[in-house]
Amino acid sequence: MALTHDTLSAAPDFSAFVRKDQSGGASLDLLVKGARCAGCMAKIEKSLAELPDVASARLNLTEGRLSVRFRGGRGDAGRVIMTLDRLGYPATPFDPGQAAKAHDQESRRLVLALAVAAFGAGNAMMFSVPVWAGLFGQELGPATRNLMLWLSALVATPCALYAGMPFFESAWRSLKAGRANMDVPISIGVVLTLFISFVETILHGRDAYFDAAVSLLFLLLIGRWLDHRLRARARSAAADLLALQAPSATVVGPDGTERVKPLGDIAVGERVLVRPGDRIPVDGFVEDGVSELDNALLTGETAPVPVRPGDTCRAGAVNLSGSLRLLTLARSEDSAVAAIARLVEAGAQTKSLYVRLAD
Known part of the structure; x- marks a missing residue:
């Protein structure tokens, strides 16, 4: 378009x-x-x-x-x-803060919609069971059966409309764009089921499907909530890795003055001072100083690795012994730790053969 x-x-x-x-x-x-x-x-x-x-x-x-x-x-x-x-x-x-806030809001919304769908499915079923029993020769008059259908509609319809809002809104945005996503057939199915059920109830027909509409939403919301939780877990694993990065770094100016800058403000080509016990904030090579690094986070190897001027240091490693002055080679989002975090996220999104067959 x-x-x-x-x-x-x-x-x-x-x-x-x-x-x-x-x-x-x-x-x-x-x-x-x-x-x-x-x-x-x-x-x-x-x-x-x-x-x-x-x-x-x-x-x-x-x-x-x-x-x-x-x-x-x-x-x-x-x-x-x-x-x-x-x-x-x-x-x-x-913005990471905005993304986390949006994720929390979506989580609360899905949980609330799931609870409403569960309430609607259970209570609508309570009125549907006598109707089903009456279809097998049990004593249930037409007036009583119609009353049960109206009571089922009274419970199921508002619950279905509320619980279905995540699907309805997504479908509407997609249709406004002249396209169709997976929520469009779901929304059409729920709305048509409710419409046909009302027509059958008004015309004193035999079948109505109010309980089926809200039960379908209940099952779909379970799947959506589980998918939401899976993404949250993958995000948490990546966030735990990124949390191992130093939140700030000591930058050495051209005149030798030192000042602390947030990690996100460190640019390529700046000189960073890393004291013993500190983590390497960003990727860089050693300009001055001799020390040993603990690269266990990056390689899994716990034996200290000696570094001297000209050697490359990766973000996330721990400086063990001497002070180092590094010339930065990449921003924090382009560092080795950030690359590992992205691989963790990509691995969590990758579907196995059995998941693809189930889909």
Whole structure:
């Protein structure tokens, strides 16, 4: 779906969030909402890859983090965000705090929807069982049977409408974008089931399926909540690795003055002082000093490794004996520990043969 020139000219300016790397390229990290399956991921990555200034796009479903790399040293971040919005996936510049907050809100919402669906399924079934029994020759008059159906509708309908909101909202965003995702057939099935059940009840028909609609949502929400928990566990494993990085680093200025900077503000080419007992904050090579490193986090090897000027040190290693002055080679998000964390997340997202067969 192409964007017109007028639409692009009205796009907000997100150029401040485009990051330059040491090779001169440009990249952008976004928090994408509403992407839940491999189909969503493929749709997003394919649509963004068709933009003229986008070299690659990779969506991490675990975090909801979309990494976009641009051709050349510049990129139109506003066009990327508006393209995602037109696809039905609203996006904002990635912020870890905001991502964690959105994840917690989604978790609470799914738990509440699951509880409502469980209540509706159990109580609607209570009124449906006498109707089923009456179909097998038991004594249940038409008036009583119709009353049971109306009571089932009274319980199941509001529960189904509330519990189905995660599916309905996702389906509506997808349809507005002129596409269909996995929540569209679910929403159509639930709405049509409720509609047919009301028609049957009003016309004093034999069958109504109020309990089936809310029971379907209950089962689907169990699967969605388990998927949500799996992603949270994968994110937690990666976060535990990243938590082993030093939160800040001591930067040595050209005049020899020392000042402490947050890890995210350390740029490539800065000189960092690492004292004994500190962790290496970012990847770099030794300019001055002799020491030993504990690389157990990176390699699993507990034997100390000697380092001297000219040797490369990786983020996450522990400086054991002497002070080191490093010239940084990468930002914190491009360090060895960050790469390991990304591999952990990718491994958690990879589906085994049996999971693919079950899907």
